[in-house]
Amino acid sequence: MTIGTSVKRIEDPRLIQGKGQYVGDIKLPGQYEAVIIRSPHAHANILRINIEKAKNHPEVFMVMTGQDLPEGLSPIPMRLAPNEALTKALQYPLAKDKVRYVGEPVVMIVAISRYVAEDAADLIDIVYEPLAAITDVHKSIQPETDLLHPEIGSNDLFIIHSKKGNIEEQLEKCPYVLEEDLYVQRHSGIPMETRGLLAVVGEDKRLTVYGPTKVVHFNHQILARLLKKDPKDIRFIETDVGGGFGPRGEFYPEDYLIPYAALQLGRPVKWIEDRLEHMKATNHSREQKHHVKVGFDGKGRIHALKDEIFVDTGAYIRTHGVTVPVLTQGMFAGPYDIEALEFITHVVATNKTPTGTYRGPGRFEGTFVRERIIDIVAKKLSLDPTVVRERNLIQPEQMPYSNGISALGQEVEYDSGDYPGILETARKAMDWEKFKHKKIQAAKEGKIIGMGFAMFVEKSGLGPWEFCEVEFLENGELICKTGLADIGQGVKTALAQICSEQLGIPYSKVSVIHGDTDVVEKGNGSFATRGTVVGGSAAWYASEALKRKIVKAASERFSLQADDLDIKDQWIINVSNQQNVCPLEDILTECRKQGVQLHEKYTFSIDHMSYPYGIHATEVAIDPETGKVKIEKYYIAYDVGRAINPLLVHGQLVGGMAQGLGGAIYEELKYDEAGQLVTGSFMDYLLPSSMEVPEIDIEILENSPSPLNPLGVKGAGEGGTVAVAPAVANAIINALDHYPIHITSLPIRPEQIRDAIKKGLVKNEEERI
Numbered sequence: 001m002t003i004g005t006s007v008k009r010i011e012d013p014r015l016i017q018g019k020g021q022y023v024g025d026i027k028l029p030g031q032y033e034a035v036i037i038r039s040p041h042a043h044a045n046i047l048r049i050n051i052e053k054a055k056n057h058p059e060v061f062m063v064m065t066g067q068d069l070p071e072g073l074s075p076i077p078m079r080l081a082p083n084e085a086l087t088k089a090l091q092y093p094l095a096k097d098k099v100r101y102v103g104e105p106v107v108m109i110v111a112i113s114r115y116v117a118e119d120a121a122d123l124i125d126i127v128y129e130p131l132a133a134i135t136d137v138h139k140s141i142q143p144e145t146d147l148l149h150p151e152i153g154s155n156d157l158f159i160i161h162s163k164k165g166n167i168e169e170q171l172e173k174c175p176y177v178l179e180e181d182l183y184v185q186r187h188s189g190i191p192m193e194t195r196g197l198l199a200v201v202g203e204d205k206r207l208t209v210y211g212p213t214k215v216v217h218f219n220h221q222i223l224a225r226l227l228k229k230d231p232k233d234i235r236f237i238e239t240d241v242g243g244g245f246g247p248r249g250e251f252y253p254e255d256y257l258i259p260y261a262a263l264q265l266g267r268p269v270k271w272i273e274d275r276l277e278h279m280k281a282t283n284h285s286r287e288q289k290h291h292v293k294v295g296f297d298g299k300g301r302i303h304a305l306k307d308e309i310f311v312d313t314g315a316y317i318r319t320h321g322v323t324v325p326v327l328t329q330g331m332f333a334g335p336y337d338i339e340a341l342e343f344i345t346h347v348v349a350t351n352k353t354p355t356g357t358y359r360g361p362g363r364f365e366g367t368f369v370r371e372r373i374i375d376i377v378a379k380k381l382s383l384d385p386t387v388v389r390e391r392n393l394i395q396p397e398q399m400p401y402s403n404g405i406s407a408l409g410q411e412v413e414y415d416s417g418d419y420p421g422i423l424e425t426a427r428k429a430m431d432w433e434k435f436k437h438k439k440i441q442a443a444k445e446g447k448i449i450g451m452g453f454a455m456f457v458e459k460s461g462l463g464p465w466e467f468c469e470v471e472f473l474e475n476g477e478l479i480c481k482t483g484l485a486d487i488g489q490g491v492k493t494a495l496a497q498i499c500s501e502q503l504g505i506p507y508s509k510v511s512v513i514h515g516d517t518d519v520v521e522k523g524n525g526s527f528a529t530r531g532t533v534v535g536g537s538a539a540w541y542a543s544e545a546l547k548r549k550i551v552k553a554a555s556e557r558f559s560l561q562a563d564d565l566d567i568k569d570q571w572i573i574n575v576s577n578q579q580n581v582c583p584l585e586d587i588l589t590e591c592r593k594q595g596v597q598l599h600e601k602y603t604f605s606i607d608h609m610s611y612p613y614g615i616h617a618t619e620v621a622i623d624p625e626t627g628k629v630k631i632e633k634y635y636i637a638y639d640v641g642r643a644i645n646p647l648l649v650h651g652q653l654v655g656g657m658a659q660g661l662g663g664a665i666y667e668e669l670k671y672d673e674a675g676q677l678v679t680g681s682f683m684d685y686l687l688p689s690s691m692e693v694p695e696i697d698i699e700i701l702e703n704s705p706s707p708l709n710p711l712g713v714k715g716a717g718e719g720g721t722v723a724v725a726p727a728v729a730n731a732i733i734n735a736l737d738h739y740p741i742h743i744t745s746l747p748i749r750p751e752q753i754r755d756a757i758k759k760g761l762v763k764n765e766e767e768r769i
Contacts, residue, residue, distance in 0.1 A: 026270075050124065073226065078319055162343045279685065318354045399416050451734055454723040479513060538604035610706040635697045664729070
């Protein structure tokens, strides 16, 4: 058996020996290099651009402004959740008359080298007329504020309204109603390797682009459309990448500019993003303000929840459209059965970098808000917060359960799950019943400790389809071509295991090919935790079809029923007595002699997502002098339906938790009032390192396989991230439950904790927030 075993990653030997090939590693003869001049202003009119000095430089071969863009060029379209109403807020590859965020591309320079291109950038004189910057969503939607996209008529670009039940009636019935304002800050994926592209035109006039990732085939089609070329005249080749996490791989302005330059010049053109560009120009994410109104009874049962959300989407609508705010609404209720829900989300334009998805988009934000609300309700009623959770959970017998809200074109209907069971598992693992005594003992020793829980439901397996093609080569190796992309998640290993399981060969004999539009027929790519669910199912069925072909040949040769035969350990076996019939190799040879084609294709379609679920819990210790939070213990239980490779799932959860920890207490892309990014380097944008990320106790559960795919898998890409912030926040609040502190925003700063401790213990219950 291969599925379910923690085999080592196929990908790693090559990468850890330094044999990976990143786009920056590729150097072609006659290669030019490009740099992008970006706006230093958050909001300004472009009065004039003087490029003559740069154009006259002998080693500069192209200087391109927004006025040089081809006539009739379309803006960069939405990939997900496209909406006609938002098309007037899309971005062109270069700014034309106005800039709307610091870092917006204004001029592209192509020169003999990057050094020359950067020197030439100093020769270009751009005259701006600065305008007032809009950096706050509430200010942005005031009537007197300038419009960023006048054709839309409002900076409140789009309003999403979802409703279940009669919210006002339920709120009126509830004996307790509370309102809270909560905020999740702007931050992003920050991969180790920044973005880059290398485009070259061959002697056959075909354009080849190295460096596309994540959604290779989709971006291939977009580029062909923008360049008005036949897709057959363009080839995309995916390279190794230093992480994806959501921001990488979308279609950015440079994804048009660099191939366009290569076509115009007939020479290879390379562009590699530097770290400051990445911080300023690559998609940001997360920033949301919530105003929550929740109605509940004396037992902590929540009957109504209303949330008005303001999403700072930045200056333009990028390729994700309104995917993030849609997912915030659809997944907000999490594992809880709430009778009445209402969400009103404002997608608001500001003079900040445009936003997109980042690991757990919409769920990181919504989970923080919801799980803090649960603890706030518990505190209000002086109840155990885990009991409040328990009293509101969807029960296993309610599955499949629709939460009444739609997301990504489908109503959110959880396919399976035991939410009370996983809560109880976590309570036992954390020894929650005894923690109150432990906390008292710690206090006697002058220590401040606390424990917090946060539950979540994730989504995975976004369709509509994925493609796989498998073929046995004469050397016995199986080639598996997939439409997925490899952005570090171990897709090669997972697919190799799936093919191995079906075809009875070692997973090490499977070569997975991806990300080459000339080699892989089609694909939708790797995002939304869809790889194993959708791409894995395609590999499962393609391999199954190939197995049927092989078994049929064996049955004919040995006059046995095909239903009685299988492949195991590279042998054809008789299922009934588990006896070997003949080596697999012999049947493959026989098939070739008979002209049987040993390859199959399969396109797996799925019309509904799966919903893994889990819980985070942490014990923290607070330094009363500095406010520093030390994570003493961190625990994650996650039901993924079925783990193809538990080691891969474990790695996903550890990496995800590290990113969630960054969002909880370290990372923030912060702007000043002029719209300048003031955290544009690692000197001031703090990332958790190995010193800050604790050991994590992980329980991978397979209690509720998904009925929606043949593997029963639910995906594991984002569950490690989404519940870190509320678990940490709830633990801090639990630790400081006798101090005046109320955490409603991220990141949680030590000065906030220190200040609360300095104020001293509250004197009565009324002072407790």
